[in-house]
Amino acid sequence: MAAPDGTVLQDSSLLKDENVVWHPHAVTRADREKQHGHRGAVLWFTGLSGSGKSTVAGALEQALHAQGISTYLLDGDNVRHGLCRDLGFTDDDRRENIRRVGEVAKLMVDAGQVVLTAFISPHRAERDMVRDLLEEGQFIEVFVDTPLAICEARDPKGLYKKARAGELKNFTGIDSEYQPPETPDVHLDGEQLVTYLVPQLLDVMRQRAIINP
Numbered sequence: 001m002a003a004p005d006g007t008v009l010q011d012s013s014l015l016k017d018e019n020v021v022w023h024p025h026a027v028t029r030a031d032r033e034k035q036h037g038h039r040g041a042v043l044w045f046t047g048l049s050g051s052g053k054s055t056v057a058g059a060l061e062q063a064l065h066a067q068g069i070s071t072y073l074l075d076g077d078n079v080r081h082g083l084c085r086d087l088g089f090t091d092d093d094r095r096e097n098i099r100r101v102g103e104v105a106k107l108m109v110d111a112g113q114v115v116l117t118a119f120i121s122p123h124r125a126e127r128d129m130v131r132d133l134l135e136e137g138q139f140i141e142v143f144v145d146t147p148l149a150i151c152e153a154r155d156p157k158g159l160y161k162k163a164r165a166g167e168l169k170n171f172t173g174i175d176s177e178y179q180p181p182e183t184p185d186v187h188l189d190g191e192q193l194v195t196y197l198v199p200q201l202l203d204v205m206r207q208r209a210i211i212n213p
């Protein structure tokens with residue numbers, strides 16, 4: 001279902017109060033995109049803890065920012081300090097985490113931003129839920145594919161060590177499932193140098209006309 005301004009709306013039967021009515025605004029996303037000189041979109045990075053999501057997304061953001069692109073990086077660790085500070089790592093909490101982040105990303109895309117997200121987002125269903133929140137072409141799933149053994153060897157926060165010692169429960173890849181994307185829009189080899197990965201992402205963004213050639 002779409003609002004008059006093209007915004008993808010969720011099934012109104014999901015609303016808690018049916019008297020809430022969508023209000024279209026005079027300034028549209030297209031107007032904002034024209035002002036920015038690029039389209040709004042989400043690059044949704046997914047991968048194991050330590051796979052390189054934050055590092056690659058951060059390097060891409062720097063490259064985009066240097067080109068005058070209006071960006072924002074939503075990072076799992078940071079978002080869990082505020083918007084999602086009431087959530088843990090059960091399947092239900094992870095689902096709610098991704099739902100909230102998906103809705104925030106959608107608002108930012110409506111604001112004409114290029115949004116980069118770095119969440120493990122271990123379940124296909126939740127990643128697809130976010131894809132469905134957005135319009136065709138606005139959601140780019142980026143799989144940072146780094147083997148568990150490499151992530152565990154990197155272990156920058158010592159979390160794998162804790163999980164292996166049984167001090168941390170529900171840790172992704174250890175005692176909580178990670179479902180790799182079957183057909184990601186971009187499949188990155190997380191063992192490659194970041195300086196090789198960023199140009200691959202910029203190419204995809206140009207091919208999809210998010211940013212200018």
Ligand SMILES: Nc1ncnc2c1ncn2[C@@H]1O[C@H](COP(=O)(O)OS(=O)(=O)O)[C@@H](OP(=O)(O)O)[C@H]1O
Pocket residue numbers: 048049050054076077080089093094095097098118119120121122157159168169170171172176
């Ligand atoms: N149990 C468990 N499992 C996985 N990760 C854990 C856990 N506990 C804490 N952490 C830290 O939280 C970061 C992942 O948060 P996310 O919001 O990205 O997770 S999720 O998408 O809701 O699954 C993750 O950050 P990254 O390492 O950057 O991925 C960890 O630092």
Ligand SMILES: Nc1ncnc2c1ncn2[C@@H]1O[C@H](COP(=O)(O)OP(=O)(O)O)[C@@H](O)[C@H]1O
Pocket residue numbers: 047048049050051052053054055056118154156190191192193194
């Ligand atoms: N492509 C890469 N090659 C080598 N090391 C990397 C690469 N990407 C990230 N790292 C390192 O791996 C660790 C985890 O990266 P990080 O971006 O925090 O992962 P994530 O956000 O997926 O948890 C960091 O120490 C980082 O410097």
